[in-house]
Amino acid sequence: MKKLVVLSGAGMSAESGLKTFRDADGLWEGHDVMEVASIEGWQQNPALVLDFYNQRRRQLLTAQPNIGHQLLADLEQHFDVSIVTQNVDDLHERAGSQKVIHLHGQLLESKSSIDGDLIYPCHQDIELGQTCESGSQLRPNIVWFGEMVPMLEPAAKLVAQADILVIIGTSMQVYPAASLANFAPVDTPIYYIDPKPAINETVQQLTNLVVIAETASQGLASLKEKLLEI
Structure with a gap:
């Protein structure tokens, strides 16, 4: 074949x-892309980033x-x-x-914010204080700007x-x-x-x-x- x-x-x-990655005005769901899709954005405001991807995940679970x-x-x-x-x-x-x-990366996965090899299925919201087995904060398994x-x-x-x-x-x-x-x-x-x-x-x-x-x-x-x- x-x-x-x-x-x-x-x-x-x-x-x-x-929604497509970014609209004509350079925003994604009303946010500057770098606020919610960069490693710097995560370091500056992890609560905002988690909320953003929690909303995307909920939307995905209703899509076909x-x-x-x-x-x-x-x-x-x-x-x-x-x-x-x-x-x-x-x-x-x-x-x-x-x-x-x-x-x-994949929206329906979370991973350790310290050890990228620790990846978990994720169909629920990720909250601040939720940690991996090594004790570090969980984050979406998404490749952000500024990452390999x-x-x-x-x-x-x-x-x-x-x-x-x-x-x-x-x-x-x-x-x-x-x-x-x-x-x-x-x-x-x-x-x-x-x-x-x-x-x-x-x-x-x-x-x-x-x-x-x-x-x-x-x-x-x-x-x-x-x-x-x-």
């Missing part, structure tokens, strides 16, 4: 009612996978599909996708093996995730699905690129027919 690698961003989950998620899961009948997502939700998995790498992206290397290796690369719902502006497409072999066809596709320097450097200016669900529905003809 051909290897199909998908790079998905916030637009993938927008149709499920989850959309048609786009389901279409990607269905493609596993025809391709060896691997998904590399910037999203911290579990909607790909709930739709049935079997191989998913989360570059920026531990899954970047395995993600790059996947992209380097891709027979087909599909990019969905991302601004191609958040690094290092945006650089992953550059690891694709030069002869690999690349499909970029986004209702407002970014045609920046990163995108312009990609060869064999086809831009589909549609939502994730719409773009994947039309792309599926093309892929099955390859």
Whole structure:
């Protein structure tokens, strides 16, 4: 089976009612991104950061996978599909996708604020004073600005093996995730699905690129027919 690698961003989950990473005004749910999604923000106001992610987690637990998620899961009948997502939700998995790498962590997990290897399932709020087995404060298992992206290397290796690369719902502006497409072999066809596709320097450097200016669900529905003809 051909290897199909998908790079998905916030637009993938927008149709499920989850807000994209940042709105046009640079705010995320009314907050400056650096206040709630950086290691500095955590150090300055952990209560605010916990409350922010507690709200995101509650919202996620009421959301459902959309048609786009389901279409990607269905493609596993025809391709060896691997998904590399910037999203911290579990909607790909709930739709049935079997191989998913989360570059920026997972909202339904908590971890020790001292030992990053201590990770726990988390479907409830995290409160100040809640600690891991080593006694340190629990925090969301999210990769914040200012932190390393531990899954970047395995993600790059996947992209380097891709027979087909599909990019969905991302601004191609958040690094290092945006650089992953550059690891694709030069002869690999690349499909970029986004209702407002970014045609920046990163995108312009990609060869064999086809831009589909549609939502994730719409773009994947039309792309599926093309892929099955390859």
